[in-house]
Amino acid sequence: MSKSADLKTRKAAAVPTGVGSRGIYVAKAENSELWDVDGRRFVDFAAGIAVLNTGHRHPRVMEAVAKQAQAFTHTCFHVAPYESYVRLAERLNALAPGDFPKKTMFLSSGAEAVENAIKIARYATKRSPVIAFSGGFHGRTLMTMALTGKVMPYKRGFGPFPAEIYHAEFPQPYRGITTEQALADLDRLFHGDVDPKSVAAIIVEPVQGEGGFNVAPFDFLRALRQLCDEHGIVMIADEVQGGMARTGKMFSIEHSGVVPDLIATAKGLGGGFPLSGVTGRASIMDAAHPGGLGGTYGGNPISIAAAHAVLDVIESEGLCQRAASVGEKMRSRLLSLAKELPCIGDVRGLGAMVAFELVKDLKSKEPDPEVTASILTQAEARGLILLSCGTAVNVVRLLAPLTIPETVLNEGLELLAAAVRAAYGQESKRAVA
Ligand code: PLP
Numbered sequence: 001m002s003k004s005a006d007l008k009t010r011k012a013a014a015v016p017t018g019v020g021s022r023g024i025y026v027a028k029a030e031n032s033e034l035w036d037v038d039g040r041r042f043v044d045f046a047a048g049i050a051v052l053n054t055g056h057r058h059p060r061v062m063e064a065v066a067k068q069a070q071a072f073t074h075t076c077f078h079v080a081p082y083e084s085y086v087r088l089a090e091r092l093n094a095l096a097p098g099d100f101p102k103k104t105m106f107l108s109s110g111a112e113a114v115e116n117a118i119k120i121a122r123y124a125t126k127r128s129p130v131i132a133f134s135g136g137f138h139g140r141t142l143m144t145m146a147l148t149g150k151v152m153p154y155k156r157g158f159g160p161f162p163a164e165i166y167h168a169e170f171p172q173p174y175r176g177i178t179t180e181q182a183l184a185d186l187d188r189l190f191h192g193d194v195d196p197k198s199v200a201a202i203i204v205e206p207v208q209g210e211g212g213f214n215v216a217p218f219d220f221l222r223a224l225r226q227l228c229d230e231h232g233i234v235m236i237a238d239e240v241q242g243g244m245a246r247t248g249k250m251f252s253i254e255h256s257g258v259v260p261d262l263i264a265t266a267k268g269l270g271g272g273f274p275l276s277g278v279t280g281r282a283s284i285m286d287a288a289h290p291g292g293l294g295g296t297y298g299g300n301p302i303s304i305a306a307a308h309a310v311l312d313v314i315e316s317e318g319l320c321q322r323a324a325s326v327g328e329k330m331r332s333r334l335l336s337l338a339k340e341l342p343c344i345g346d347v348r349g350l351g352a353m354v355a356f357e358l359v360k361d362l363k364s365k366e367p368d369p370e371v372t373a374s375i376l377t378q379a380e381a382r383g384l385i386l387l388s389c390g391t392a393v394n395v396v397r398l399l400a401p402l403t404i405p406e407t408v409l410n411e412g413l414e415l416l417a418a419a420v421r422a423a424y425g426q427e428s429k430r431a432v433a
Contacts, residue, residue: 003037020153024385029056032404032412034385043412046385047399050209050241050353053268053323054313055403061271061309068305077106077299078291085299088307089279095250095311096279098259103285106277106299110240110266111139113276114203116293117262118143120278121201121234124287129194131186131202131233133170135211135391138203138238147203150210150391166194170208171220174346174357175365179220186227196231201262206252209241212390213348213355213397218256225258234284235260240276241353244268245314245402248324248351255350271310275303319402323352326409330354330398333413343371343424355389355397367392374423384415 007025025037032055034042047053054061068084077085089104096102107113122128132138134149146161148154149170155161169185171177190196202224208214228235237260242252244265249255251263261284266276274297278285313319331347334356338344345359358375360366372394379386389397398416400409 007037022380022385024380031055031057032401032408041383042380043384043408043415045398045400045412045416046387047401048272049267049387050246050399051267051270052272053244053246053319053402054271054310055401056272058271058309058313058403060313061273061306064305064309065273065302068302071301073302074297074300076296078294082301082304084301084304084308088299088304088311089277091308091311092265092277092279096263097251097254098281101282102279103282104277104279105285105293106275106304107266107295108274108276108297108300108303109139110238110264110276111141111144112295112298113240113264113266113278114138114144114147114236114238115141117203117236117264117278117280118147118201119293120280120285120288121236121262123292124284125200125232125234127198127200129164129166129199131166131168131189131194131199133204133208134167135170135172135208135214136167136203136205136238137208137210138205138240148210154210164194170211170214171217172212172214173217174348179217179223182220183223196227196233199231199233201234201236202228203236203238205238205240205242206256207242207247207350207353209353209397210389212357212395213353215348215350216256218258221253221256221258225260228261234262236262236264238264240264240266242350244310245319245323246351246399247349247353248320248327250314250320252350252353269307269310270303271306271313273300273303273306275300275307313403317403320351322402326400326402326404327352327354329409330400330413333417337417337420341420341424343368343427344420349397352400352402353397355395357390358394358396367394368427369393371423371427372396374427375419378419378422378426379415382415382419384412384419386416386419 027037092104093102132147136149138144138147146165169182171182237253262280334347346357358368358372360368389395
């Protein structure tokens with residue numbers, strides 16, 4: 001029995017079924033490559049779900065972490081604070097869009113960042129309703145599950161959820177949902193369900209992650225900004241997946257020119273160490289009373305040291321520009337593959353947040369989750385790690401580290417093309433039989 005097979009059996013016996021995982025048990029990883037316990041090598045197009053924008057074990061991140069570990073590893077910022085936390089807040093305040101005073105607090109996970117953004121928005125507005133979007137994903141805690149607009153696998157069986165959360169349509173040009181239709185749906189909500197003057201916050205992913213890499217049209221984001229201004233609503237951009245240079249800008253919302261009030265960050269910020277943050281307008285961030293915000297591990301010193309190195313690397317290695325060129329290469333490879341294989345209905349994304357949608361028929365656009373699952377299996381068999389997404393689980397997303405060498409990127413794209421061809425061939429044979 002292989003070590004991986006043995007671990008799969010042990011995992012099934014020791015870890016709850018609900019904690020899903022793939023069969024690749026990692027032994028070591030470096031930049032955009034990963035080796036499993038049986039010595040198999042993989043090109044990593046998942047990057048720990050958009051966490052390793054700076055790659056596995058970036059030398060500068062490793063060095064910063066090792067140096068911090070020599071000094072102290074945890075004190076709790078509320079008990080004995082440290083300069084590096086304050087300096088990282090200063091750096092994010094300067095980087096975030098908006099020509100106004102800003103403040104930042106740190107937490108550990110993306111869900112915690114979103115939870116805190118909602119807490120802050122509610123406190124500042126003295127209102128409670130929150131608007132989120134269909135297909136959006138914001139985390140797995142009770143509030144963030146409630147905000148999430150995708151039932152499986154995130155919400156089924158876990159309710160009841162907090163009250164006063166409303167979902168509106170998210171634009172999806174490929175599925176015929178235009179900006180106008182999405183705005184009409186918000187209007188319906190404001191007339192039928194909730195008074196906009198009572199809404200605390202609108203939370204939006206400028207590029208939906210788990211929902212299928214749907215890019216919010218810029219006119220949609222501008223209209224949301226206008227609605228927020230008109231009704232005194234706090235606009236929250238969830239940049240947990242799309243932030244930290246992934247889309248070619250530090251924050252994905254910057255492409256639209258829209259300035260949100262609050263930004264939730266995580267994933268890429270810590271370069272592989274758990275760290276998240278809320279950055280935003282000082283007047284809103286300062287609303288809560290002293291002691292009202294925080295947590296034991298929020299802004300852990302090791303993670304903060306890693307984040308400083310991540311920001312240095314993004315700047316010194318030009319990772320925003322690199323995201324644009326990696327994304328361009330992926331997109332053109334996928335577009336030529338789409339001409340060859342009629343199962344690819346759409347290729348979309350922003351920067352190096354690229355995805356393709358699998359359909360049974362180009363006209364009906366019926367989602368094809370089977371061929372999607374098969375692509376992931378075929379890729380894994382060839383040594384490529386891929387992830388799916390989309391409410392119908394029929395989208396393959398590419399999230400290679402932005403530090404990926406050109407040779408590994410080319411290799412990964414060849415493996416991807418071979419996997420899609422094999423999956424399509426197999427599934428179409430199955431359909432005929
Ligand atoms: N928000 C978005 C957009 C995400 O993609 C995720 C995770 O995938 C989260 C929030 C939750 O982050 P975490 O899993 O770190 O709690």
